Amino acid sequence: MGAKRKSQKRQNNYSNVVEFTNFKKQNQVTILPRNKNQEQYTLKLLDQKKDIVFGVGPAGTGKTLLAVQVAVKMFKEGTVDKIIVTRPAVSVDEDLGFLPGTLEQKMAPWTRPIFDVLRDYFHAKEISNMIDEGIIEIAPLAYMRGRTFKQCFILADEMQNATENQMKMLLTRLGEGSRMAVTGDLAQADRIKDNGLIRFVQKLQANNSARLDIVHFAQGDIERHEAVKEVLKIYGDS
Numbered sequence: 669m670g671a672k673r674k675s676q677k678r679q680n681n682y683s684n685v686v687e688f689t690n691f692k693k694q695n696q697v698t699i700l701p702r703n704k705n706q707e708q709y710t711l712k713l714l715d716q717k718k719d720i721v722f723g724v725g726p727a728g729t730g731k732t733l734l735a736v737q738v739a740v741k742m743f744k745e746g747t748v749d750k751i752i753v754t755r756p757a758v759s760v761d762e763d764l765g766f767l768p769g770t771l772e773q774k775m776a777p778w779t780r781p782i783f784d785v786l787r788d789y790f791h792a793k794e795i796s797n798m799i800d801e802g803i804i805e806i807a808p809l810a811y812m813r814g815r816t817f818k819q820c821f822i823l824a825d826e827m828q829n830a831t832e833n834q835m836k837m838l839l840t841r842l843g844e845g846s847r848m849a850v851t852g853d854l855a856q857a858d859r860i861k862d863n864g865l866i867r868f869v870q871k872l873q874a875n876n877s878a879r880l881d882i883v884h885f886a887q888g889d890i891e892r893h894e895a896v897k898e899v900l901k902i903y904g905d906s
Contacts, residue, residue: 725885835864
């Protein structure tokens, strides 16, 4: 095991504090949303009345991080029995058959950020066992057709290049007792025509929904290391 990661206390002006359990040490870890949109996103994900929550916006805003943490919390509390991770593969048609290895190995390059967060709560061996037992499942979009996920937390990550058919198929996989987080950066969409995330966000904004919600993140919500901010400032990207 590596050296312990030192935690820093951070000032937070928001009244809502979400507590999670660190599975490695069985002690409480307090996760504080760092801005208003992160707070709203976290609370919507935890809201039992919200079955599907979209988090859209630029990288670095905490969309995936917070969704994984909420998934771990709900699993620990017994609210869900499984954590399902899905996303479009690098190719448009998701042709993974030519890649070597198991399905998890094939998807590893695109799911690594999610598993980096899971390792804050589980040992690597625990994660491996949970995958073997189907508690954590890697399910590329192409492999989800015809399935219904019950008592699961489904994280659909980096969905900005999903087609409309893929998005509809994904959203209709939700079963009893399940929760879904859908993330994506509309500005990074390579697919403009037939873009499932863009089209559904537009539809959702035009229709009132009690069970679905969305949080729009902006550039001001990006949380970066201070040194990274300086680097971006030098490049003129800040």
